Amino acid sequence: MRTLYRHARLATMDDTxxxxxxxxxxxxxxGQHLAWVGPEMQLDPGLQVDAExxxxxxxxxxxxxxxxxxxxxxxxxxxxFELRLRGASYEQIALAGGGIRSTLAATRHASDxxxxxxxxxxxxxxxxxxxxxxxxxxxxxxxEAHEARCLAVARRLGAELPLNVRTxxxxxxxxxxxxxxxxxxxxxxxxxxxxxxxxxxLVDAVDVFCDHIAFSPAQxxxxxxAAHHLGLPVKLHAEQLSDQGGAALAARYGALxxxxxxxxxxxxxxxxxxxxxxxxxxxxxxxxxxxxxxPPVQALREGGVxxxxxxDHNPGSSPTxxxxxxxxxxxxxxxxxxxxxxxxxxxxxxxxxGLADRGVLxxxxxxxxxxxxxxxxxxxxxxxxxxxxxxVFAGGVETVR
Ligand code: DI6
Ligand code: FE
Numbered sequence: 413m414r415t416l417y418r419h420a421r422l423a424t425m426d427d428t429x430x431x432x433x434x435x436x437x438x439x440x441x442x443g444q445h446l447a448w449v450g451p452e453m454q455l456d457p458g459l460q461v462d463a464e465x466x467x468x469x470x471x472x473x474x475x476x477x478x479x480x481x482x483x484x485x486x487x488x489x490x491x492x493f494e495l496r497l498r499g500a501s502y503e504q505i506a507l508a509g510g511g512i513r514s515t516l517a518a519t520r521h522a523s524d525x526x527x528x529x530x531x532x533x534x535x536x537x538x539x540x541x542x543x544x545x546x547x548x549x550x551x552x553x554x555x556e557a558h559e560a561r562c563l564a565v566a567r568r569l570g571a572e573l574p575l576n577v578r579t580x581x582x583x584x585x586x587x588x589x590x591x592x593x594x595x596x597x598x599x600x601x602x603x604x605x606x607x608x609x610x611x612x613x614l615v616d617a618v619d620v621f622c623d624h625i626a627f628s629p630a631q632x633x634x635x636x637x638a639a640h641h642l643g644l645p646v647k648l649h650a651e652q653l654s655d656q657g658g659a660a661l662a663a664r665y666g667a668l669x670x671x672x673x674x675x676x677x678x679x680x681x682x683x684x685x686x687x688x689x690x691x692x693x694x695x696x697x698x699x700x701x702x703x704x705x706x707p708p709v710q711a712l713r714e715g716g717v718x719x720x721x722x723x724d725h726n727p728g729s730s731p732t733x734x735x736x737x738x739x740x741x742x743x744x745x746x747x748x749x750x751x752x753x754x755x756x757x758x759x760x761x762x763x764x765x766g767l768a769d770r771g772v773l774x775x776x777x778x779x780x781x782x783x784x785x786x787x788x789x790x791x792x793x794x795x796x797x798x799x800x801x802x803x804v805f806a807g808g809v810e811t812v813r
Contacts, residue, residue, distance in 0.1 A: 742756060
């Protein structure tokens with residue numbers, strides 16, 4: 413089935429032009445992929461198609477990619493939010509056994525169906541704003557069975573919703589109570605879970621939370637070595653609360669991305685540049701934790717490190733379900749330009765997942781695209797709390813909204 417969509421204002425995100433802009437453009441969709449993208453004037457007059465539609469000058473962008481989420485978990489942390497407003501810090505709550513551990517208990521307690529239903533509801537919120545690919549991390553199960561269960565729920569979301577899901581094993585998110593005071597034993601144990609997760613087709617990448625309240629660089633490296641051995645790419649929660657040299661370590665393992673990065677050093681930037689790792693900035697967590705230290709955006713730019721933006725959706729530090737809001741926050745809080753922020757939720761978000769076939773409207777890419785009720789994509793970076801998403805296509809198929 414070949415369908416031609418005509419008369420669109422295209423922000424292709426191709427890097428040869430600002431925004432990859434085409435004023436009056438057309439998209440030829442052949443099955444799940446784009447077979448041709450370009451200006452109307454260059455359309456082959458003899459082109460044979462099965463169907464044709466005019467988009468009447470509407471704005472079209474690539475489908476959005478949310479490259480860092482923790483979407484599968486039980487419960488919420490609204491009560492913890494209240495505690496924080498009475499003066500407790502995120503770190504104090506974590507050290508007192510709250511935080512990630514309280515979500516762990518709620519997750520273990522939830523049925524498979526409840527986990528699926530709550531995650532699907534969240535995924536639908538993201539999809540309503542044009543998200544067509546998301547990454548979902550485990551990390552709230554923290555036992556072999558519960559980690560596998562959360563990864564399986566993520567896989568099921570990808571199978572049952574018109575959404576592409578990439579899964580990341582984040583068993584090294586926190587030390588579960590069974591291993592209290594024995595973080596090294598826990599690391600040995602979670603490493604033993606990985607081959608089973610790979611064998612069951614549950615995992616596309618491996619991540620670690622490397623920080624003073626989580627895992628040390630030495631522990632992180634052990635997990636990375638195991639991932640490397642299994643041929644799995646790695647990512648890292650790096651330099652969020654302190655500089656542990658995590659980004660440089662991850663770069664040595666060819667990390668797809670290093671994420672957060674508020675405390676990233678010049679050495680870390682140089683190592684990421686060399687390795688081609690993407691800097692995933694997470695303005696939702698920065699905002700919600702009321703951080704004051706900004707990620708080194710200008711140095712990342714000057715260093716030529718690609719920047720992605722994601723929601724980091726999780727119940728503790730970033731309970732947002734709006735990637736469009738993150739576009740605005742990336743600009744207002746981190747001073748990205750609207751175009752940088754947009755590249756961050758499209759082409760560079762895809763790159764942070766190791767995916768070269770999406771995030772750009774070009775021949776051969778997946779036919780993931782969004783039609784907007786807007787003149788220009790900069791409007792979505794400018795407004796907040798507003799969703800002008802009109803139609804979403806995933807793999808060439810219009811999704812039901
Ligand atoms: N960094 C974060 O900001 C989240 N996880 C992580 O490694 C927080 C997760 C939580 O508080 O539940
Ligand atoms: Fe995270």
